[in-house]
Amino acid sequence: MKNALLRLSSLLLTALGFGMVSCEIQSQVEYGSPTTDFSFKGKVTDAANKPLQGIRVIVQDSILDTGLFYYLRDTTYTGSDGRYALNPDWYMLMQNTLRFKVESPEGDYRGRIVDLPILPSDYHSTGTWTSQVEKTLDITLEPVIPAQ
Numbered sequence: 001m002k003n004a005l006l007r008l009s010s011l012l013l014t015a016l017g018f019g020m021v022s023c024e025i026q027s028q029v030e031y032g033s034p035t036t037d038f039s040f041k042g043k044v045t046d047a048a049n050k051p052l053q054g055i056r057v058i059v060q061d062s063i064l065d066t067g068l069f070y071y072l073r074d075t076t077y078t079g080s081d082g083r084y085a086l087n088p089d090w091y092m093l094m095q096n097t098l099r100f101k102v103e104s105p106e107g108d109y110r111g112r113i114v115d116l117p118i119l120p121s122d123y124h125s126t127g128t129w130t131s132q133v134e135k136t137l138d139i140t141l142e143p144v145i146p147a148q
Contacts, residue, residue, distance in 0.1 A: 034129045034131070035129065035130050035131075036123060036130070036131045036132065036133055037087075037126070037130070037131075037132045038086075038087065038088055038133050039085070039086070039087050039132070039133070039134045039135070040059055040085070040086040040088075040098075040100075040116075040134075040135050040137065041083065041084065041085040041086070041134075041135075041137075042084060042136050042137040042139060043078075043082045043084075043138045044057070044082050044084065044102060044138075044139050044140075044141060045082055045139075045141070046109070046141060046143065047140060047143075049140075051080070051081050051082025051083070052082050052104075052109065052141060053079060053080045053081075053082065054077055054078060054104075054105065054106070055077065055078040055082075055084075055103070055104055055105075055109070055141070056075060056076075056102070056103050056105055057075070057077070057084045057100060058073065058074070058100070058101040058102075058103075059073070059074050059075075059086050059088065059098055059099070059100050060074075060099050061073070061098060074086050074088040096117060096118050096119070097115050097117050097118065098118060099113060099114075099115055099116075100112075100113070100115075100116060101113050102114070102139050102141065108143060108144055109141040109142065109144060110141060110142045110143075110144055111141075112139060112141060114137065114139060116135060116137055118133060118135070122135065
């Protein structure tokens with residue numbers, strides 16, 4: 001009886017453990033695994049260098065556009081000064097390139113896609129197992145000219 005109870009509890013704990021892992025969108029970092037804090041900022045302007053407010057800035061791991069699903073994605077909007085800042089809660093990248101999609105929700109500016117490479121020299125150590133990547137990306141958008 002004791003042996004059967006031990007096997008049943010072992011099976012139940014194993015099933016619960018796998019169930020909890022599958023619920024996570026991004027898996028937890030194990031103790032001793034290297035991690036990186038990412039920070040992206042920049043300014044969105046028009047051709048006359050005028051800051052654009054309310055522009056949507058989406059950053060994602062470029063693997064999303066290959067048809068494979070991955071979950072590294074974050075979105076923000078520019079402020080009145082045209083500036084944006086993203087500090088996604090990612091601890092690693094699947095690719096060495098991030099894709100920035102910049103679009104006007106109002107449709108008055110043409111959207112752009114800009115690929116930003118993340119190089120080994122961009123990683124700066126902040127501790128034994130931690131590093132930081134800070135990148136600046138300024139983007140210029142062209143206005144949409146209505147058809148006549």
